[in-house]
Amino acid sequence: MSKLPHIGTSIFTIMSKMATEYNAINLSQGFPNFPVDERLTDIVAKLAKENVHQYLPMSGYPPLLSKIAVLIKNSYERVIQPETELLITAGATQAIFTTIQALVETNDEVIILDPSYDCYEAPVLLCSANPVRVALNDDYTPNWDRIEKSCSSKTKMIIINNPHNPTGKILTESDFESLETLLEKYPDIILLSDEVYEYITFEQKHISAHSREKLLNRCVVVSSFGKSFHVTGWKVGYLVAPEYLMKEIKKVHQFLVFSVNSICQVAISGYLDLVSVTEIGNFYQEKRNYFRQLLKESQFELMPCEGTYFQVVSYASISDKNDVDFCKWLIIEHGVAAIPISTFYADGKDLKLIRFCFAKDNATLEAAAKKLCAVQ
Ligand code: GLN
Numbered sequence: 216m217s218k219l220p221h222i223g224t225s226i227f228t229i230m231s232k233m234a235t236e237y238n239a240i241n242l243s244q245g246f247p248n249f250p251v252d253e254r255l256t257d258i259v260a261k262l263a264k265e266n267v268h269q270y271l272p273m274s275g276y277p278p279l280l281s282k283i284a285v286l287i288k289n290s291y292e293r294v295i296q297p298e299t300e301l302l303i304t305a306g307a308t309q310a311i312f313t314t315i316q317a318l319v320e321t322n323d324e325v326i327i328l329d330p331s332y333d334c335y336e337a338p339v340l341l342c343s344a345n346p347v348r349v350a351l352n353d354d355y356t357p358n359w360d361r362i363e364k365s366c367s368s369k370t371k372m373i374i375i376n377n378p379h380n381p382t383g384k385i386l387t388e389s390d391f392e393s394l395e396t397l398l399e400k401y402p403d404i405i406l407l408s409d410e411v412y413e414y415i416t417f418e419q420k421h422i423s424a425h426s427r428e429k430l431l432n433r434c435v436v437v438s439s440f441g442k443s444f445h446v447t448g449w450k451v452g453y454l455v456a457p458e459y460l461m462k463e464i465k466k467v468h469q470f471l472v473f474s475v476n477s478i479c480q481v482a483i484s485g486y487l488d489l490v491s492v493t494e495i496g497n498f499y500q501e502k503r504n505y506f507r508q509l510l511k512e513s514q515f516e517l518m519p520c521e522g523t524y525f526q527v528v529s530y531a532s533i534s535d536k537n538d539v540d541f542c543k544w545l546i547i548e549h550g551v552a553a554i555p556i557s558t559f560y561a562d563g564k565d566l567k568l569i570r571f572c573f574a575k576d577n578a579t580l581e582a583a584a585k586k587l588c589a590v591q
Pocket residue numbers: 225227228243244245246380
C-alpha cells in the first residue's frame with residue numbers, strides 16, 4: 216500500500232548522494248557552499264547561551280513578524296497585519312505543504328506549471344485532489360490560453376513559481392495582467408505564489424504577487440530565508456495570506472510543527488537589523504556572469520537566466536543520452552553533478568537540458584568549469 220505510488224526519492228537527494236559517492240563537484244542540489252556571514256553566526260553563538268530554547272508563539276517570534284511586515288512594505292509597498300496575515304514556517308516547503316493541506320479538498324484540481332519544482336505535487340495528491348500539469352511555452356513563459364483551457368469549476372488553486380526554478384525565468388507585467396484577467400473569471404481560485412528567489416533577480420526587477428492589488432485577497436505568497444540569507448539548512452521561511460485563508464492554514468500549521476525552531480527565528484530577527492536582503496541580487500548576478508563566462512569555451516549551450524541561482528544548459532551538441540543518464544555520466548566520467556530537467560516534467564520530457572547551481576565560491580565554479588570545458 217502506498218499513498219504516493221508514483222513518487223520516488225527526490226532527484227536532489229539522488230544527485231547529491233551520487234556526487235558524494237564519486238567525489239564530484241556538486242552543482243546539483245541548490246545550496247550555497249560559501250561561509251555564512253559571520254555577523255549571523257556570531258548572533259547564533261551568542262543566542263545559544265541565552266534563554267531562547269523554548270517554544271515560540273505558534274505564528275512566529277513577534278519581533279521577527281514585525282520586521283518581515285516592514286520588509287514587505289519596503290520591498291513591495293504592501294501593508295500587512297503581522298498578527299493575522301503572516302506565519303513563520305519551517306522553510307518554504309512546509310509553507311507550501313501546509314497551505315495545500317489546509318485549502319485543497321478531495322477531487323479539487325490544482326494547476327502546476329511544468330517544468331515545476333518537486334514539492335507541489337505530493338501535497339496535492341495527499342489531499343486526494345488532482346494535480347493538473349500544464350506546460351509552459353518553449354521559452355518558459357506561461358501559456359495563458361493553455362492555462363485558461365485547463366481551468367474549470369473544479370480548479371481550486373493555481374501555483375506559480377516566480378523567479379522560476381529551474382529555468383530562472385521571471386514573470387512580466389503582461390503575465391500578471393493575463394493572470395488577473397483569468398482569475399476574474401474564476402473568483403474561487405486561490406493563487407499560491409512561490410517566491411523563494413524573490414531577491415535573486417538580475418536585469419529585470421522581480422514583480423511580486425504582493426504588489427498586485429487585484430490578487431491580494433486570494434493569494435498566498437511564500438518566501439524563504441534559506442535563499443535570502445544563504446542558510447538553506449535552517450529551514451525558516453514564511454507565508455502571507457489574507458486572514459480568512461490564514462485561519463485555515465494555521466489550523467494545519469499548529470498540528471504539523473506548532474512553531475518553528477526558536478534560535479534561528481531570533482537570530483534572523485537580529486540579523487535583519489544589520490543587512491538588506493536586496494543586496495543579494497547583485498551578489499548572485501556577479502556569480503551568474505562569472506559562471507557563464509567560465510563556460511563560454513565549453514560545448515554546452517547556455518540558456519537565459521533572469522533570476523535564481525540556477526543556470527540551465529543544453530548538452531544536445533555533446534551527447535544524445537537522455538538527461539538522467541547524461542547527469543550520471545557527467546558525475547562518473549567528469550566529476551561534476553547537475554540536475555536533469557526532465558525530472559521537473561510530469562511526463563519526464565527529455566530536452567537534453569541540465570541545471571547547474573552557481574551558488575558556489577569562485578574556486579568551486581572555476582574547478583567545475585575546467586572539468587565542464589573538457590566535456591566533448
Ligand atoms: N530547492 C533545491 C533545488 O532546487 C533543493 C532542495 C531540496 O533538496 N529539497 O535544488
